[in-house]
Amino acid sequence: MTGPVSASQAQTGWEAEADLVVVGSGVAGLTAALRAMRLGLRVLVVTKGGIGDGNTRWAQGGVAVVLGDSVAPDDSVAAHVADTVAAGAGLCDTVAARSVIGAGPEAVGLLRREGARFDGDASGRLARTREGGHGALRVIHAGGDATGAEVQRCLVAAANDHTLPVLEHHVAVDAVTTVTGEVCGLRVLAPDATPGLVRTRAVLLATGGLGQLYQVTSNPELATGDGLALALRAGASAADVEFVQFHPTVLYTPGARGRCPLVTEAVRGEGAVLVDGAGKRIMPGVHPLADLAPRDVVSAAITRRLATAPGGVDDHVFLDATGIAGFARRFPTVRAACEAVGVDPAREAIPVAPAAHFACGGVVTDAHGRTDVTGLYAAGEVARTGLHGANRLASNSLLEGLVLGRRAAEAVRADLAGARRAVSSPPADVPAPVAPVAQRPALQRLMSRFAGIGRDAEGLAVAGSVLDVSTVPTPLWTVEAVEDAALTLVARALLAAAAARTESRGCHVRTDHPERDERRWRRSQSVRLNPSGQPVLAHSILEGVA
Ligand code: SIN
Numbered sequence: 001m002t003g004p005v006s007a008s009q010a011q012t013g014w015e016a017e018a019d020l021v022v023v024g025s026g027v028a029g030l031t032a033a034l035r036a037m038r039l040g041l042r043v044l045v046v047t048k049g050g051i052g053d054g055n056t057r058w059a060q061g062g063v064a065v066v067l068g069d070s071v072a073p074d075d076s077v078a079a080h081v082a083d084t085v086a087a088g089a090g091l092c093d094t095v096a097a098r099s100v101i102g103a104g105p106e107a108v109g110l111l112r113r114e115g116a117r118f119d120g121d122a123s124g125r126l127a128r129t130r131e132g133g134h135g136a137l138r139v140i141h142a143g144g145d146a147t148g149a150e151v152q153r154c155l156v157a158a159a160n161d162h163t164l165p166v167l168e169h170h171v172a173v174d175a176v177t178t179v180t181g182e183v184c185g186l187r188v189l190a191p192d193a194t195p196g197l198v199r200t201r202a203v204l205l206a207t208g209g210l211g212q213l214y215q216v217t218s219n220p221e222l223a224t225g226d227g228l229a230l231a232l233r234a235g236a237s238a239a240d241v242e243f244v245q246f247h248p249t250v251l252y253t254p255g256a257r258g259r260c261p262l263v264t265e266a267v268r269g270e271g272a273v274l275v276d277g278a279g280k281r282i283m284p285g286v287h288p289l290a291d292l293a294p295r296d297v298v299s300a301a302i303t304r305r306l307a308t309a310p311g312g313v314d315d316h317v318f319l320d321a322t323g324i325a326g327f328a329r330r331f332p333t334v335r336a337a338c339e340a341v342g343v344d345p346a347r348e349a350i351p352v353a354p355a356a357h358f359a360c361g362g363v364v365t366d367a368h369g370r371t372d373v374t375g376l377y378a379a380g381e382v383a384r385t386g387l388h389g390a391n392r393l394a395s396n397s398l399l400e401g402l403v404l405g406r407r408a409a410e411a412v413r414a415d416l417a418g419a420r421r422a423v424s425s426p427p428a429d430v431p432a433p434v435a436p437v438a439q440r441p442a443l444q445r446l447m448s449r450f451a452g453i454g455r456d457a458e459g460l461a462v463a464g465s466v467l468d469v470s471t472v473p474t475p476l477w478t479v480e481a482v483e484d485a486a487l488t489l490v491a492r493a494l495l496a497a498a499a500a501r502t503e504s505r506g507c508h509v510r511t512d513h514p515e516r517d518e519r520r521w522r523r524s525q526s527v528r529l530n531p532s533g534q535p536v537l538a539h540s541i542l543e544g545v546a
Pocket of ligand 1 (some may be wrong): 263393394
């Protein structure tokens, strides 16, 4: 570790001190850490992998942003907000959506000044594409379909230039709080599992998502819901956790498990269409935008088509992109993934299937990343600002990470200056927390079978009961235990919220309640832990949904 953070080795472990600990090094985490450092805070980044790992680098499509130039002269922030709210199926917080989307152009400008290079068109303007749910050409991209990799490259380069202190391959275990519930430290495991303590007045969670709850996902192995679990255990509330977005098109290979390569929605934006095993198109007649309908609609339509496949292929469909000229140049990442499994997208349809992709809900924050625990902040996929509602609009997540990362750093700076809180001393011998842990493969099987696209009361109850009887109290002494405890807790919260929501809306598809129930359910549910650590639903209705 380098930089202005004091660290010492103690016999029982190690200690460090910082004004702000950022957990995670994706777009939200590094944006926040760099901003906080420039504001004069002593920052420490703690990340489970290397600084360049995590979800951001896998993002393909792009960043949705209204630039107000001649590529899309009729587009506007209001239109982008309207598309976001339409995709969000009645649960977006419109105030948050206006606030985040309105800040998009400035955030993208700052990233470009930091050195990010987006693709240009023949006239030298930024190239734009479309993705599902967007009514205009407003998605900028880099390296064709390697937008996340370019954003991550740029932020890592800036972090290195500024010698941002980063603890790589360290895992955050738990927030330490004072008797009055304010954050005063963070427990961390080093790569060799040595426990450490960072004394700090502010922790910003930017840990990404929870795709590893399911057997097949577009998310990397690191996406185990750690930040959400840590926040719940610290006393924060979460909301909208039942809304897990399944991406309609990850590359299908028989029996594949874990992270599978994404086939970006921008491929459909450039004209590809979904067909079933008999070569029949899937989306016409389902939604006016057909193959470019919002993602929840497309994934659900594929799932329905597979369920009714007449004795034919029933676990994947196909994406016909053979009409796209210059596919390899425009989509080099997808092309390479296809090539690795012997598929040539220029000549044959790509086998695809839906897979867990994005947590639309998360730790409840305001539009500046503040949670309801003093000193605890969240930004990026782990957070629930209200931007995404019941289904995120494509390519709004990198935008949210850029905007909220910066804002959260500014909120920390303002709060620390205002509170004049000294660094409190966490108790010296805090025992390792103990949490219920389920076996990961069994948990992933349960969630995929009973809590994917198409859920019902019986299946959700079965999954909950199996979890109840199969978890084992486990001290969080290893990375695996921390991750499995997080997956177990997040699964319980998700199952509770999904069982309670007796309707279908956005990414939450109930086969026993197929209709949307506007009268009872046009509201978000929040979840927190009761004193014995069980997730319970709060009956409060979160304001501002539209
Ligand atoms: C994609 O490129 O299809 C994924 C982008 C996103 O999830 O927003």
